[in-house]
């Protein structure tokens with residue numbers, strides 16, 4: 247993940263550090279210290295050391311006075327040309343790349359730096375702004391445990407994004423934490439979706455509340471919540487339909503599900519491999535129903551990691567979990583350090 251970006255940033259930072267170190271390690275001065283160590287008393291060594299410190303101080307003051315440059319938009323644009331390609335190759339959405347550039351210009355234009363350190367400054371500012379975009383997973387399990395009564399989570403996302411599988415994986419995780427669950431089969435558009443959820447229910451020994459194919463999904467979610475209250479089940483996990491996500495009727499339907507089931511969390515599930523497309527979907531869902539967070543499925547297939555960055559930037563919402571395979575245990579918490587580490591930015 248992000249290997250080329252990591253190399254690029256490190257090469258800039260590494261190169262510039264060497265340049266700074268050079269004048270401070272004057273060979274002749276180092277030799278004087280060694281000589282004194284062998285032949286002279288300690289007092290004399292101390293004086294020499296002080297001398298060197300003094301010289302260093304004067305040198306750095308002089309160099310910063312004489313050798314400074316002002317960062318201009320052209321500098322950032324020139325350097326960013328290379329970065330832009332690397333970010334795009336790593337699945338970072340175009341609008342996010344533009345935003346990163348805009349922020350860099352805003353933060354750096356007109357800043358004075360030592361000459362030769364413009365690239366280093368840009369790389370470091372980039373690190374900081376990427377780090378600010380990413381948010382660690384909030385602790386969902388603690389939040390569920392803390393709430394009195396039933397906790398409801400509704401899952402949204404287009405068909406095939408991994409919604410049903412993610413619901414089953416989360417249920418399995420919750421069971422391990424002794425949190426009981428019920429599934430609501432509110433994707434009533436597809437008979438296969440109801441069957442798929444029933445299969446997971448059987449495997450995990452979780453009740454599934456369903457109605458006939460084509461029935462009102464909000465009613466299914468409502469029934470499941472009532473069932474949970476009656477049977478002292480802690481968590482209701484609602485599967486919804488994802489077809490025609492841009493169409494108004496689907497948005498109306500999602501709004502109705504939310505109005506009726508009053509969820510504690512609205513989670514958008516998106517495939518990390520779809521990159522730009524997924525970012526657009528997340529935006530559409532977020533504008534329509536204001537999501538609380540994201541599950542990024544199929545992160546095991548995506549080698550790049552730019553989608554996590556993009557979706558965090560575009561929605562400003564946390565990634566709760568990463569789907570990393572097709573088994574029940576393949577659901578990991580999202581740690582921003584992992585992405586930063588992959589970038590070489592930790």
Ligand code: GDP
Nearest residue numbers: 405406407408409410411543544569570571572
């Ligand atoms: P839904 O239509 O949104 O409910 O999507 P599904 O849950 O049916 O998932 C669609 C396909 O993606 C299925 O074949 C899943 O096994 C697969 N899938 C879901 N999550 C993951 C994941 O994290 N990694 C991988 N490799 N496959 C996944």
